[in-house]
Amino acid sequence: MKSISGIPASYGIAIGPAFVFDRAEIVIETYSIKDPAAEWKRFEEARKKTHLQLDEVYLKTVEESGEETAEIFNAQKLMLEDPELIKSIKTRVEKDLTNIESALYETAESYAQQLEAIDDEYLSARALDIRDVSSRCLRNLLGTTDSPADGLKTPSVIVAKDLTPSDTVLLNKDFVLGFCTAEGGSTSHTAILARGLGIPAVVGAGTEIEDIQNGEDLVIDGDAGEIVINPDPDALKEFRNRQEKFYKIKAEAEDVTHQPAVTTDGHQVEIVANIGNVEGVQAALDAGAEGVGLLRSEFLYLERSSLPSEEEQYQKYKTIADAFGDKPVILRTLDVGGDKDIPYIDMPREANPFLGVRAIRLCLSRPELFKPQLRAALRAGHGNNLKLMFPMVATVDDVIKTKEVLEECRDELKKEGYDVAEEMDIGIMIEIPSAAIMADQLSEVVDFFSIGTNDLSQYTLAADRTNAQVAQSASGFQPAVFRLIKGVIDAAHANGKWVGLCGEMAGELLAIPILLGLGLDEFSMNPPAIPFAKQLIRAISFEHAQQVAQTALNLKSDTEIREYIQIEVPEVNLG
Amino acid sequence: MPEVTVTINHDVGLHARPASMFVQTAAKYSSDIEVTHGETTANAKSILGILALGAHKDAEITIKAEGEDADEALKALEQLVLDNFGENE
Numbered sequence: 001m002k003s004i005s006g007i008p009a010s011y012g013i014a015i016g017p018a019f020v021f022d023r024a025e026i027v028i029e030t031y032s033i034k035d036p037a038a039e040w041k042r043f044e045e046a047r048k049k050t051h052l053q054l055d056e057v058y059l060k061t062v063e064e065s066g067e068e069t070a071e072i073f074n075a076q077k078l079m080l081e082d083p084e085l086i087k088s089i090k091t092r093v094e095k096d097l098t099n100i101e102s103a104l105y106e107t108a109e110s111y112a113q114q115l116e117a118i119d120d121e122y123l124s125a126r127a128l129d130i131r132d133v134s135s136r137c138l139r140n141l142l143g144t145t146d147s148p149a150d151g152l153k154t155p156s157v158i159v160a161k162d163l164t165p166s167d168t169v170l171l172n173k174d175f176v177l178g179f180c181t182a183e184g185g186s187t188s189h190t191a192i193l194a195r196g197l198g199i200p201a202v203v204g205a206g207t208e209i210e211d212i213q214n215g216e217d218l219v220i221d222g223d224a225g226e227i228v229i230n231p232d233p234d235a236l237k238e239f240r241n242r243q244e245k246f247y248k249i250k251a252e253a254e255d256v257t258h259q260p261a262v263t264t265d266g267h268q269v270e271i272v273a274n275i276g277n278v279e280g281v282q283a284a285l286d287a288g289a290e291g292v293g294l295l296r297s298e299f300l301y302l303e304r305s306s307l308p309s310e311e312e313q314y315q316k317y318k319t320i321a322d323a324f325g326d327k328p329v330i331l332r333t334l335d336v337g338g339d340k341d342i343p344y345i346d347m348p349r350e351a352n353p354f355l356g357v358r359a360i361r362l363c364l365s366r367p368e369l370f371k372p373q374l375r376a377a378l379r380a381g382h383g384n385n386l387k388l389m390f391p392m393v394a395t396v397d398d399v400i401k402t403k404e405v406l407e408e409c410r411d412e413l414k415k416e417g418y419d420v421a422e423e424m425d426i427g428i429m430i431e432i433p434s435a436a437i438m439a440d441q442l443s444e445v446v447d448f449f450s451i452g453t454n455d456l457s458q459y460t461l462a463a464d465r466t467n468a469q470v471a472q473s474a475s476g477f478q479p480a481v482f483r484l485i486k487g488v489i490d491a492a493h494a495n496g497k498w499v500g501l502c503g504e505m506a507g508e509l510l511a512i513p514i515l516l517g518l519g520l521d522e523f524s525m526n527p528p529a530i531p532f533a534k535q536l537i538r539a540i541s542f543e544h545a546q547q548v549a550q551t552a553l554n555l556k557s558d559t560e561i562r563e564y565i566q567i568e569v570p571e572v573n574l575g
Numbered sequence: 576m577p578e579v580t581v582t583i584n585h586d587v588g589l590h591a592r593p594a595s596m597f598v599q600t601a602a603k604y605s606s607d608i609e610v611t612h613g614e615t616t617a618n619a620k621s622i623l624g625i626l627a628l629g630a631h632k633d634a635e636i637t638i639k640a641e642g643e644d645a646d647e648a649l650k651a652l653e654q655l656v657l658d659n660f661g662e663n664e
Contacts, residue, residue, distance in 0.1 A: 075595050075622065084621040111623050118629060122590060126626055305588040306632030312586065344631060 001232045006180065006205030008225035009191035011528045013243040014178025014200040015236070018216045018229075019156035021148050021167065026138050030102040036094045043089070043100045046140040051077060053136065057169050064169070065193070072165050075126075076133040085111060101141055108134035120343055122305065132164040152176075157218045159209055163190045173197060178220035180227050182209050194222075202227050223528070249531050258288060261523075261534040263516070267542035270522040271534055272328070274502055278316055281323045283527045288534060291327035291385070293450065293524020294502040295320060297334055297373065301342050307369065313376035321386040328385045330427065330450065330500075330524075331377055334369065335359045335391040345369065354464070359392035364401055374409040381421030389450055393428040393435050399445045429502075431455035436484040439491035449492050450524065453503030457481050476505045477558035482514060486553060489519045500524055509572040510565050512536055517549025539571040578639040579649050581656045588631035593660040598622045600655050606642025608652070619652070 033039050054073045061070035079085070085107060092103035112127040149170035152158075155177050160167070162183040168190070179194050179201040194201035200222030212218065212229055219228040219239045228235060262268045272293035273284035284292060300308045300316060321329045336342050337358025345366075350356035363370035377388055390402050403426065413420045430436050431452035443449065453476040458464060460481055463474035485501070492499045500522030505511045507525030512533060515523065523533060548568055555561050565572060585593045589612075601608050601619035608619035612634055617624030619638065630636055636656075640648045655661075 071592060071595075075591075078595055078598055078622040082621045082623050084618050084624055115623075115627060118627065120629065123626060123629070130623070304586060305590060305629075306586065308586070 001235060002229045004205050004208050004227045004229070006202040006209075006225050006227060007185060007191075008222055009184075009203045010179075010194035010199060010201040011222045011526075012178075012198070012200035013222065013239055013246060014157050014218075014220040015239055015243060016155055016157045016177040016218065018159050018212050018214060018218045019152055019175075020212060020214045021158050021160035021163065023135075023148055023160075023167065026135055026142065026144070028101050028105045028138070029099070031099050032097050033093070033099050034097070036097065039093050039100045040090070042141060043093075043104070046100075046137050047080060049140045050080060050133070050137045053140075054133075057166065061165070061169050064173075069165070072129060076129055079130055080133050080137060101138060104134055104138060104141070120305070128162075128164055132166050136166060157220055159212045159218070160190075161210065163193075165189055168193050178218075178222065179203070180205055180209055180218070180220055182207055249535055252531075252535070256288075256534070259534075260290070261537040263537055263540055263542040263545070265541040265543055267516075269516065269520065269537060270500075271530055271537075272330075272500070272522060272524045273527045273530065274524050275320075275527070278319055280527070281320055284530075285323070287527035287530040289527060289530055291324055292320070292329040293500050293506075293522055294389075295329055295331045297331060298336065301334065301336070301345075304344075306344055307372070310372040310376045313373060314379050317376055317380035317386065318384075321380055321384040324385070326385050328387055330387045330389050332389045332391055332429070333360070333373055333377075334363055337362050354458075360390045360398060360402060361392060364398070364405070367405065370405060371409055374406050375413055378406075378410055378413055378420040378424065379418055381424050382419040386421065387425040387427060387448070389427040389429060389448075391429045391452070392431060392455075393442070394432045395434065396438065396441050396445060399428060399442065403445070429455075430488050431459070433460050433484065436488050439488040440494070443492045443495040443497045446497070448498050448500065449488060450500040450502045450522075451485055451488060453481065453485075453501060453505040456484065456503070460484060475558045476503060477511065477561050479553060479555055479557070479561065482518070482549075482553055482561070485515070485520075486518050486549075493519060498522065507533060509533070509536055510562055513540060513545045513565060513569045513572065514549045514552045514561075516540075516542065517545035517547070517552075536571055540569060544569070576639050576641045577645055577649055578637055579653045580635060580637045581653055583630055583632060583634045583636060583656060584659050585662065586632055588634060589625060589628060589636065590630075594622060594625050596655060596660050597652065598625055600651055601648065604640070604642070604644045604648035604651070606640045606645040606648050608638065608640045608645075608648055611637045611639070 054077050058070050058073040061073065089103045089107045092098045093100055108130050112130045115123045115127040147170045149167065152172055152175050155175050157178045158176055160181050162181050176199055178199055179190050181190050181203045182205055184190055184203040191201060191203050200220045202220055202222060202225050205227055209227060217230050219231050231239065260268050261271045270290050272291040273289035274294040275281065275284050275292055276296045277299040300313055317331060337347060337353060337356065357365060377386065380386055393399055410420055425447040427448035427450055428442065428446050429452045430449050435442060457476045457478065458474040461473045461478060463470040489499045498521040501515060501520055502524035506523040507529030509532060516537065525533060552561050552564060555564060583589050587593060589597060598620055609616050610619045610628065612628040612630045615628050617628050638649055638652050
C-alpha cells in the first residue's frame with residue numbers, strides 16, 4: 001500500500017482498477033524528402049481529416065458539456081489554419097526539404113514554447129491546445145488514429161499525466177470512476193470536467209503517479225486529495241465504508257435537508273456553505289445550507305486578463321445573494337497575495353508573502369481595486385441578506401480604515417442615485433493571532449466574526465501549512481488554536497456578537513463537538529460536508545459537547561485531542 | 576497604409592472567443608492586415624500571433640491593412656471591436 005497526495009479537485013471516493021491513459025508518444029522521425037509538392041499534399045489531406053474530426057468532437061462536446069467548453073475545438077481549428085504556422089511549416093518542407101511530420105512537430109512545438117514562456121495562465125493553457133491539435137494531425141499523417149481512450153472497457157480510475165480536451169471527449173464516461181493526474185490545478189480541464197460529471201478527482205499529484213500500472217487497485221479520495229495504490233484490506237474496507245456511508249448519509253440527509261441542526265437538548269446552530277462561484281449556489285442549496293458563510297470573491301478575478309468591472313461584480317453578487325433570499329450570504333472581499341497571485345494585479349515580490357501585503361492590506365493600499373468591489377457589494381445587497389467580511393484583519397485600526405472606505409463608497413453611490421443596502425452587517429475574519437487576542441475590542445466595531453482556522457493555525461504555530469515537513473504542527477487541532485478560538489467566542493458573546501468558523505475545520509467531524517461545545521454559532525463548510533455535520537450535531541447533546549470542549553482545551557497535543565474525541569464522542573465515527 | 580486605433584472593451588481581452596472572431600473576420604479579406612499592441616505586431620489572420628499579443632481589456636491596438644479591400648477590412652475589424660465582439664453589455 002502506498003499513498004500519494006495531490007490537490008482535491010472533485011468530491012467523493014472512487015475505488016477501482018487503474019486505467020493508465022498513456023498517450024503513446026508519437027515517434028517523429030526526421031528525414032530529407034525529394035518531392036515537396038507530394039509532401040505538401042499529404043499535409044493538406046491530413047489537415048482536412050483533422051478538421052472533420054474536430055467538427056465531430058465539437059458536436060459531441062456541445063452535447064456533453066455545453067457550447068462554452070466546446071469552443072476550444074473551434075480555436076484548435078483556427079490554430080491548424082494559422083497562416084504564420086503554415087508559412088513556417090512550408091519553409092521547412094520546401095526550402096529545408098524536411099519531411100512534413102518533423103516540420104509540423106517542430107513548428108507547433110516552437111509556438112507552444114513561446115506561449116508557455118509568457119507569464120500568463122491562460123496562454124500557457126493554449127500551449128496545450130497547439131500540442132493537442134498538432135498531435136491529432138500527426139496521428140492522421142502517420143495513420144495511427146487509435147486513441148488510448150479506446151482501451152477503456154471496464155469501470156476504472158483514470159490515471160494520466162494530464163488530460164487534454166481531445167482525450168476526455170473520447171472517454172466512455174460510463175466507465176470513468178474517478179480521475180487522478182500528475183499535473184494540473186483545481187481549474188485544470190480534468191478538474192472542471194470531473195466536477196461537472198460529479199466524479200471524484202485528485203489532480204497535481206506529481207510524477208509519482210506515473211509509476212502506477214494498469215489494473216492496480218486504486219482509491220481516489222477526492223475530499224482529502226489522496227490517492228492510495230494497492231490499499232491493504234483494512235484500508236480498503238475503511239474506504240468502502242466511507243464510500244457507502246457517504247452515499248447513505250447523503251440519501252438520508254436529502255429527506256431532512258431543510259431541517260435545522262439542533263442538538264438532542266435543543267441547542268441550534270447555523271450550518272452554512274463555503275462557495276467559490278455562482279455555480280456553487282445550487283450545490284449549497286441542495287446540500288441543505290442555511291446560507292453562505294463564505295463567498296470567496298476571488299472567482300471573479302481568476303482566469304481572466306483584467307479586473308472585473310463594478311457592474312459585472314454587482315450582477316454576480318446579486319445573483320448569488322438573491323438565490324438565498326433572506327438567508328445570509330457573507331461575501332469576503334478580495335483575498336489575494338500570499339500564495340494566491342493574480343497576474344494582472346501588479347504585486348511586488350516579497351521575501352515573506354504570507355507576512356506581506358495580502359488581502360485587506362492590499363485592498364486598502366489600492367482603492368482602484370477595492371472600491372469597485374465595495375460599491376458592487378453595497379448595490380447587490382439591496383433587498384436581500386448580503387453581508388460583508390474582510391480578510392486578514394490584524395488591528396482595530398484596519399477595521400476603522402476599511403469602514404471609512406466603505407462609507408465613502410456608500411455616500412458616492414447615494415449621490416449617484418443607486419439603491420444601496422442601508423444596513424449591511426460587517427464582519428471580519430479572525431485568522432491572525434493579534435486579532436484573536438484583541439477580539440474584545442474588535443467585537444465592538446464589527447457585527448460578527450468568522451474564524452479562518454487554516455491561517456490562524458499556521459500563524460499561531462509559525463508553521464507553513466504548504467510545507468509538508470511542518471504542516472502537521474499547523475494542524476488546527478492544536479490545543480493552542482482551540483484556546484484562541486475559545487477566547488474569540490467568549491469575547492464576541494460578551495459584546496452580543498456572533499461567531500462563525502469557515503476554515504476546513506468547520507466540516508471536520510472530529511472538530512465539530514469541540515467547536516459546538518465552545519459555543520460556536522455558525523459552521524461554514526464545503527457543501528458535501530453539510531449533511532454529515534448536521535447528522536452529527538443532531539446526534540449529540542450541547543451539554544456533553546461543552547464538557548468535551550472543556551477537557552480538550554486541557555489536553556497537550558493535537559493527537560491527544562483527536563484520540564480523546566474519537567473515544568468520548570463515538571458519534572463522530574458514524575457521521 | 577490606412578490604419579485605425581481601437582480599445583478592447585471585452586472582459587477577456589483579445590483572447591478566447593473574441594480572438595477567434597477577430598481572426599475569422601480578418602481572414603475574409605485578401606489584404607495584408609497587421610495588429611500592433613505596444614511593441615508587438617502580429618498578422619491579424621494568425622490566431623497564435625493574436626493570442627501572443629497579450630491584449631487584455633482596455634488595451635489599445637492599432638490595425639493596419641494593405642491591399643485591394645484594405646478599407647473594408649479595417650472598417651469590419653474596427654466595428655467588431657466597437658460592438659464588443661457581439662456582446663454588448
